[in-house]
Amino acid sequence: MLSRLPAIATSLAFIFCFFLASNRAVQAKERPNVLLILVDDLKPALGCYGDSHAKTPNIDSLANRGMRFDMAYCNQAVCAPSRFTLMLGSHSTSTGLYGLGSQLRQIIPDAVTMPQHFAEHGGYRTESLGKIFHIGHGNHGDPESFSVPHFKEKVIEYLDPDSTDGGQLTREEAFFTNQMLGQIKSLPRGAAFESPEAADEDYADGRVAAETMKRLQSAKQRRQTDGTPFFIAAGFARPHLPFSAPQKYWDLYDRNSLPMPEHETLPVDAPKVAGKRGGEISNYKPVPTKPNAEFGGDLKRDLIHGYYASTSFVDAQIGKVINELDRLELSDNTIVVLWGDHGFHLGDLGIWTKHTNYEQANRIPILITAPGVTQPGTSTKQLAESVDIFPTLTELAGLPSPTGPQPIDGVSLVPVLKDASARVRDHAYHAYPKRKLGRAIRTERYRLVQWKQIDGDEAPIYELYDYQTDPLETKNLAEDRPDVVERLSKTLASYPDPVRRNR
Numbered sequence: 001m002l003s004r005l006p007a008i009a010t011s012l013a014f015i016f017c018f019f020l021a022s023n024r025a026v027q028a029k030e031r032p033n034v035l036l037i038l039v040d041d042l043k044p045a046l047g048c049y050g051d052s053h054a055k056t057p058n059i060d061s062l063a064n065r066g067m068r069f070d071m072a073y074c075n076q077a078v079c080a081p082s083r084f085t086l087m088l089g090s091h092s093t094s095t096g097l098y099g100l101g102s103q104l105r106q107i108i109p110d111a112v113t114m115p116q117h118f119a120e121h122g123g124y125r126t127e128s129l130g131k132i133f134h135i136g137h138g139n140h141g142d143p144e145s146f147s148v149p150h151f152k153e154k155v156i157e158y159l160d161p162d163s164t165d166g167g168q169l170t171r172e173e174a175f176f177t178n179q180m181l182g183q184i185k186s187l188p189r190g191a192a193f194e195s196p197e198a199a200d201e202d203y204a205d206g207r208v209a210a211e212t213m214k215r216l217q218s219a220k221q222r223r224q225t226d227g228t229p230f231f232i233a234a235g236f237a238r239p240h241l242p243f244s245a246p247q248k249y250w251d252l253y254d255r256n257s258l259p260m261p262e263h264e265t266l267p268v269d270a271p272k273v274a275g276k277r278g279g280e281i282s283n284y285k286p287v288p289t290k291p292n293a294e295f296g297g298d299l300k301r302d303l304i305h306g307y308y309a310s311t312s313f314v315d316a317q318i319g320k321v322i323n324e325l326d327r328l329e330l331s332d333n334t335i336v337v338l339w340g341d342h343g344f345h346l347g348d349l350g351i352w353t354k355h356t357n358y359e360q361a362n363r364i365p366i367l368i369t370a371p372g373v374t375q376p377g378t379s380t381k382q383l384a385e386s387v388d389i390f391p392t393l394t395e396l397a398g399l400p401s402p403t404g405p406q407p408i409d410g411v412s413l414v415p416v417l418k419d420a421s422a423r424v425r426d427h428a429y430h431a432y433p434k435r436k437l438g439r440a441i442r443t444e445r446y447r448l449v450q451w452k453q454i455d456g457d458e459a460p461i462y463e464l465y466d467y468q469t470d471p472l473e474t475k476n477l478a479e480d481r482p483d484v485v486e487r488l489s490k491t492l493a494s495y496p497d498p499v500r501r502n503r
Ligand SMILES: [Ca+2]
Pocket: 040, 041, 078, 079, 240, 341, 342
């Protein structure tokens, strides 16, 4: 009798596993699909966010299908760390993944990313196209996150030979393809913008859109055949520099009517560590290479025109993907999220690109359409962070909440999706490491930034901005408003101590 026990146990275990597997298959058939659209360096310079200059009919139409988050913030205003926060649900200050070259699997080998979680707990087939995890600067993406190999595309791309001094490898192309990483400054600079007569698919974003449409077609067939739900992450490279976009998208704009920066000096009384001059933008010609050099008026206008043209180009590609989702009759059972990885300074405060703790680098678009949950044409002023997307999507899909092993800092926004006035957080948190680490609390009215060395014992330096009275961040009010500094620094103190930089 005793000798038969192992056999019985094995049989029971087999039946149990079979039951679990078949139960999971049944549940998987009922799960919504997920289409995650990531757009590189996209600030809310979009028609649906009230930007009257932007020509973004497709993103505007996507916004009309569900809920627009008007006070959404990234957790760190640069590509690689921001994408880690999205995919892990963890702040960079909780993981130490602060750098462009930070290696996820070296730091947290067993991390369970959002697509891994969907595959493991929901039976999803997970796919990635274009810029999802940051690739470049020594990073190679995260193949473990997806069911099938990544569809890799270029971020830095030129068609016009003049943009590359006749076809030479340029600095940013080298960074983004992991070449010559120790000798970048020896390479020529590529152009900051180009506007050839070209077809959409001559550039990466056109090809990513075309491939995403094919993947949706196969996913539909798979869903019909065996019920497998899909999680497809499509990542678009523009409006990241260089502003390489076909001429027809530049032609949508009257360059002389585009908005120029209103306030081009750093905030009065702001600490030096918080500001920025030069940096990424200086790796492109014809931008002056000296950090404090004045940009001519034409150059500013070219860059701003290029940003808007690139946004319109990416908007058209997103339109193709959404049209295909509709044509395949997948829209009724597919959650669609559009997310920009961080904002972008277009000369405000005299700053270009990102890498700061200021408003323009940190505010992002988040649009969520969840069939049966969101109402068309809704918006919310509730605060939201990138880390919230992971627990929001798991709840919408009926999956268990993420539990790590990485620290989970996000909260589900599903209550807000159901009721735009529901409160799930009273502030957003973000951070940026420079010579000191700047950690910020953004409320509806204020932003407090605390600058301090990690593990340092020096007195922290504070910045405080009041967006009710000073939306352009012209003056640091920390000295004038100690009451607000004290209240918000208590909120900041409720966060875990920041993890040291790992790379
Ligand atoms: Ca980016």
